[in-house]
Amino acid sequence: MTCGGHLKFTMRSFIRLFARRKAYYLTNIVGLAVGLAAAGFSILYFQHELTYDSFHRDANKIYRISYKNDAGWFASMSRPYSDALMQDTIPEIEDIARVRRWYSKFFFVGEKKFYESNILLTDPGTHFLSMFQFPFKEGVAEQALQRSNSVIISASLAKKYFGDKLALGEAVMLDTMALTVTGVFEDLPTNTSFRFDMLITNQKAMEMASAIFTFVKLREDTNIPQLEQKFLTAKVNDAHMAALGFRAIPVKDLHFEGNLTYEMKPAGNISYLWILGAVGTIMLLISFTNFINLSVALYSRRSREIAVRKSVGASSMLLSRQFYLESLAVISVSVILSLCLVLLLMPSINQLMEIRLSNPLTSAPLLLGFGFLVPAMVLIAGVYPGIILPRIHITDLFKHTGITTHSGLTLRMFLLGFQLMVLFFVCCSLWVIHGQFEYIKNKDLGFNQHGVIQIKRAWDVDSALYQRFKTRLTQYASIEAVSEGYAPGDEDYGYTVRGENGTTILDGVLSHRSDYDYLEVIGIKLTSGKIAEGQKSVFINETLMKMLGYTDPIGRTFVLNPGNKREKTYTIDGVVKDYHFNSLHHPIVPQILFLNSVRPYVEESILVRANTSNLEETVDYIQSTINELAPNIPLDIRFMGQAIERLYNQETKLSKMVTVLVVTSIVLSIVGLVALCSYMIEFRQKEIAIRRVLGAATSGIISLFTKAFVKATFIAFVIISPVCYLAMSRWTESFAYRTDIKFEWFGYVLLIVMIIVVALAAIQTTKAANMNPTKVLKE
Numbered sequence: 001m002t003c004g005g006h007l008k009f010t011m012r013s014f015i016r017l018f019a020r021r022k023a024y025y026l027t028n029i030v031g032l033a034v035g036l037a038a039a040g041f042s043i044l045y046f047q048h049e050l051t052y053d054s055f056h057r058d059a060n061k062i063y064r065i066s067y068k069n070d071a072g073w074f075a076s077m078s079r080p081y082s083d084a085l086m087q088d089t090i091p092e093i094e095d096i097a098r099v100r101r102w103y104s105k106f107f108f109v110g111e112k113k114f115y116e117s118n119i120l121l122t123d124p125g126t127h128f129l130s131m132f133q134f135p136f137k138e139g140v141a142e143q144a145l146q147r148s149n150s151v152i153i154s155a156s157l158a159k160k161y162f163g164d165k166l167a168l169g170e171a172v173m174l175d176t177m178a179l180t181v182t183g184v185f186e187d188l189p190t191n192t193s194f195r196f197d198m199l200i201t202n203q204k205a206m207e208m209a210s211a212i213f214t215f216v217k218l219r220e221d222t223n224i225p226q227l228e229q230k231f232l233t234a235k236v237n238d239a240h241m242a243a244l245g246f247r248a249i250p251v252k253d254l255h256f257e258g259n260l261t262y263e264m265k266p267a268g269n270i271s272y273l274w275i276l277g278a279v280g281t282i283m284l285l286i287s288f289t290n291f292i293n294l295s296v297a298l299y300s301r302r303s304r305e306i307a308v309r310k311s312v313g314a315s316s317m318l319l320s321r322q323f324y325l326e327s328l329a330v331i332s333v334s335v336i337l338s339l340c341l342v343l344l345l346m347p348s349i350n351q352l353m354e355i356r357l358s359n360p361l362t363s364a365p366l367l368l369g370f371g372f373l374v375p376a377m378v379l380i381a382g383v384y385p386g387i388i389l390p391r392i393h394i395t396d397l398f399k400h401t402g403i404t405t406h407s408g409l410t411l412r413m414f415l416l417g418f419q420l421m422v423l424f425f426v427c428c429s430l431w432v433i434h435g436q437f438e439y440i441k442n443k444d445l446g447f448n449q450h451g452v453i454q455i456k457r458a459w460d461v462d463s464a465l466y467q468r469f470k471t472r473l474t475q476y477a478s479i480e481a482v483s484e485g486y487a488p489g490d491e492d493y494g495y496t497v498r499g500e501n502g503t504t505i506l507d508g509v510l511s512h513r514s515d516y517d518y519l520e521v522i523g524i525k526l527t528s529g530k531i532a533e534g535q536k537s538v539f540i541n542e543t544l545m546k547m548l549g550y551t552d553p554i555g556r557t558f559v560l561n562p563g564n565k566r567e568k569t570y571t572i573d574g575v576v577k578d579y580h581f582n583s584l585h586h587p588i589v590p591q592i593l594f595l596n597s598v599r600p601y602v603e604e605s606i607l608v609r610a611n612t613s614n615l616e617e618t619v620d621y622i623q624s625t626i627n628e629l630a631p632n633i634p635l636d637i638r639f640m641g642q643a644i645e646r647l648y649n650q651e652t653k654l655s656k657m658v659t660v661l662v663v664t665s666i667v668l669s670i671v672g673l674v675a676l677c678s679y680m681i682e683f684r685q686k687e688i689a690i691r692r693v694l695g696a697a698t699s700g701i702i703s704l705f706t707k708a709f710v711k712a713t714f715i716a717f718v719i720i721s722p723v724c725y726l727a728m729s730r731w732t733e734s735f736a737y738r739t740d741i742k743f744e745w746f747g748y749v750l751l752i753v754m755i756i757v758v759a760l761a762a763i764q765t766t767k768a769a770n771m772n773p774t775k776v777l778k779e
Contacts, residue, residue: 028291029334031668035287036338038661039373040366041349042280044342044357047365049273052191052255056133058217059252061094063224065214065231066260068245075260076100076211081246085214085231092227095217097128099199100209101264103457106634108173109161115634116157120196120264121205124148131217132194138168139183145201152183154197177202190355193254195265213264215251224248262491271734272654279661282422284373286665289419290672291330292381327381331374352660353653416673416709420716420753423669425724427749430662432728432741437655439739440648446579446588447488448523451480451615452640453622454487455606460633463600470606472625478611478618483521484602485514488581489643492604494589498562499548505562506547506590510581513594513603519576521609529554529574536596538570542578544590560592570594583647584737607640615639673760688768698769706761713757717750 053059065085067077077085086096102119122128122145129141129152136144137155144152151172158167158181172179179200188194206212218227231246249257255268342360350356360366461469461484470482486492494508516531518524531537545553553572561567570592578588610618619637626635645652691701725741732738 025330027671029330029337031671032287032291032331032334033337033341034664034668035284036334036370036373037341037345038280038283038287038664039369040338040342040360041345041357042277043366043369044360044363045276045280045353045355046273047363048191048355048357049255049268051252052268053132053193053251055189055191056131056251058131060250061217061220062131062251063216063218063248064251064254065216066247066249068247073247073260074211075213075257075263077214077246079209079212081231082212082214085216090227090230092219092222092230093216094219095127095131097126097131097215098123098206098212099128099194099196099215100206100212102200102205103459105174106632109170112161114161115636116198117636118195118197120194120199121209122199122201123206124150124201124203126201128199128215131215134188135186137184137186138166141183141185144183145199147180147182148201148203149177149179150182150201151179152185152199153181154187155184156187157197158184174200191255193251193263193265211262216248218248266649269650269734271731272650275654275731276657276661279426279658279665282426283661283665283668286419286422286668286672288377288380289422290668291377293416293419293672324378328374328378331377331381335370335374349657352656417712417716417719419669419672420713420757421720423666423753424717424720424749426662426665426669427753428721428724428746429728430659431745431749432724432732433655433658435739435742435745436732436735437648437651439737440584440651440735443584443737445488445644446524446577449488449640449644451610451612452487452521452523453608453610453615453619454638454640454643455608455622455626456604456636456638457634458484458602458604458606461602461606461630461635463598465630466599466602466606468629469625472629473608473622476618476621478614478621479608480611481517481520481609483514483517483607484599484605485518485607486510486512486604487522487607487640487643488579489640489647490604492581495592496561497544497548497590497592498559499550500557500559501549504548506544508589509544510589510591511560511594512591513596513599515599516595516597518593518595518607521607522579523609524579525577527575527577529572531595532573534597536594537573539574539576539593539595540572541576541588541591541593543588544592545575547590580737584735587736606635670756670760673757674764685768685771688765689771692769698766701769702762702765705765706758709757709761710754713754714750717746717753721746721750 053062056062064075065077065082067074067081082098086098099120099122102121103117105116105119107114107116124145124147126145129145134141138158139152144150153161153167153172161167161172162170167181167184170181172181188196228246228248249260254260254263256270257267260267339360346357346360358366455469458466466484473479473482492510492512495511497506497509498504499506512518516533516537519526519531526539527542529537529539540548540553540558548556548558550556550572553575555571557569557571559567559569576591576593580588581591582589608618608622622637626633626637688701688705725746728741732741
């Protein structure tokens with residue numbers, strides 16, 4: 001038979017078999033397609049996460065210089081150091097560009113007013129746009145930031161401001177500052193560490209910055225450790241800002257630098273990337289295990305066909321080729337279907353993860369990955385039908401011993417056991433992840449976030465305006481108390497503190513200032529001391545008390561900013577109970593609270609504690625008060641709980657994505673088990689019929705046939721549960737505060753899976769046992 005004729009014969013044979021066993025083949029194709037789609041999303045997500053800022057022309061030469069003191073690493077450099085770096089001549093540095101964040105502002109375009117928050121500032125004449133290549137829609141990138149008070153905006157912002165007309169050359173007002181649009185750039189990709197819709201040049205604003213993100217382009221032969229030592233020689237006037245270290249971090253590595261504080265964009269977490277990758281791989285393994293299980297069962301039914309063809313002269317090589325071609329046909333259909341699923345589901349995945357993945361049809365990693373997976377799966381799937389079956393003796397094939405021998409059953413039970421191990425792993429992992437998030441949700445954080453409303457971005461609210469706000473808001477019946485300042489979940493820098501013994505020096509101590517109502521609004525408890533009415537009261541938290549070595553701190557002193565011209569000594573008036581200002585990934589930090597009756601300005605937010613019964617009406621009242629008292633200040637209303645939730649944004653997205661994938665994995669596993677149980681019971685229908693004729697009860701048959709499944713389930717659990725425990729223990733270690741992994745969780749999973757497996761086997765066995773024995777034996 002020619003190659004073309006053999007191919008036609010193979011296709012006709014496959015179509016005929018597909019028509020006879022539609023349900024099984026469709027289960028195989030769809031199940032494998034879902035697994036491939038999950039693998040495809042994992043590849044696309046890995047591509048997105050591992051290519052941060054790699055699209056810039058000189059990405060391999062661009063570094064960001066970050067600064068360290070005892071409090072830890074800071075993403076931005078202290079401005080004196082950044083200024084010194086700009087002024088000093090270091091041969092290794094080819095170019096420097098700097099940006100700083102700016103808080104939310106109102107912008108005016110004609111008579112229209114817009115509120116913007118994603119704003120960066122830079123130096124006039126900066127080389128930022130020659131160092132970083134963000135595609136432009138309007139204007140020339142190299143010339144766009146040469147003059148002061150120039151602004152480049154994103155395409156989305158240009159559409160919002162100017163509609164369909166060109167934005168280039170248009171005017172935008174920021175307070176009394178007139179800005180000229182000198183360029184419009186395409187919306188930033190989601191795989192960049194920058195986050196801005198607007199970039200403004202203004203020298204004065206740069207000179208007022210306390211910290212600046214500083215980027216350098218280095219020569220290719222630069223010795224990075226030596227360069228970092230050179231940074232230490234930069235001259236600054238502030239002696240207290242003695243640097244303990246500088247780091248030159250490749251711009252492509254910024255995304256996973258999780259130990260840097262106050263980034264422009266939240267850092268990624270490499271462990272979460274591996275978790276999603278592992279779940280995608282597990283889904284593919286489940287699908288492929290289902291595929292192999294059903295394929296072995298389906299091909300085993302064809303033993304007599306193989307025997308007949310061998311008896312009339314068909315060679316083992318010819319038979320192997322046919323079965324490999326059939327495997328290739330099934331897998332190819334699954335691949336095409338999986339690509340369709342990826343395209344269909346991509347918008348939902350992008351929205352869920354807040355990213356923009358690459359087009360799967362043009363993604364080189366995805367196409368290469370599938371190019372490797374398809375031949376590998378064809379090779380593995382074709383081993384049994386293509387190599388083992390054709391080599392079994394003809395008489396054994398006629399007797400079906402190819403499938404009923406001990407080795408045949410061992411193969412299927414091994415595959416079944418592997419599938420059950422994967423099922424146990426995903427179920428136990430999901431239970432642990434759910435337990436950790438429930439722990440976070442329900443843990444006592446040391447304050448009461450419920451009913452606390454933040455009026456954010458209130459830096460421009462002075463003392464007089466704040467008092468008017470407070471008087472007006474407290475007149476509303478549902479508002480219980482009003483204060484101001486930083487609240488848990490806000491971003492804040494630390495200070496240096498020295499104890500009164502002169503030897504204990506602590507960096508990274510948070511220092512907050514507010515009025516007397518702060519403790520009531522946030523719900524923080526005093527453990528000792530009291531507020532001294534009419535004068536400044538100084539409180540420290542329990543952690544700082546322990547770090548200073550004070551057992552009875554009231555009346556003791558500490559020095560804030562020691563060695564600095566702003567150095568000042570304070571006397572402690574009391575201690576507040578520890579509370580979590582940052583996320584549970586970090587331990588509780590030392591804190592100082594300065595409370596006074598009058599404050600010159602608001603720090604960060606106006607804080608409102610309200611009755612939770614009618615929060616919607618309360619928010620409306622607050623908004624109307626803002627519109628009346630501060631119409632030109634870009635204040636933003638939100639609940640404090642939203643800021644707390646934002647600390648766990650990555651975990652929330654990960655939890656949603658993993659839950660979707662794990663539930664899909666469980667469904668795939670159950671569908672595979674249903675199909676496999678059905679086929680295994682169908683294959684042994686004659687045995688069941690004979691047992692029925694000889695008087696066996698249905699319950700006895702069910703017990704006999706479910707024993708193998710129960711045994712495989714228990715063995716799979718014993719093997720995989722320690723592996724799952726170790727893996728999830730490593731994951732929970734990323735939290736400074738975490739729940740204990742309880743062994744009963746694994747027991748619950750074992751019980752649930754065991755019930756599912758026994759039920760599936762019992763249902764399929766009951767169907768076979770209730771069939772007419774005469775009809776079964778006749779067939």
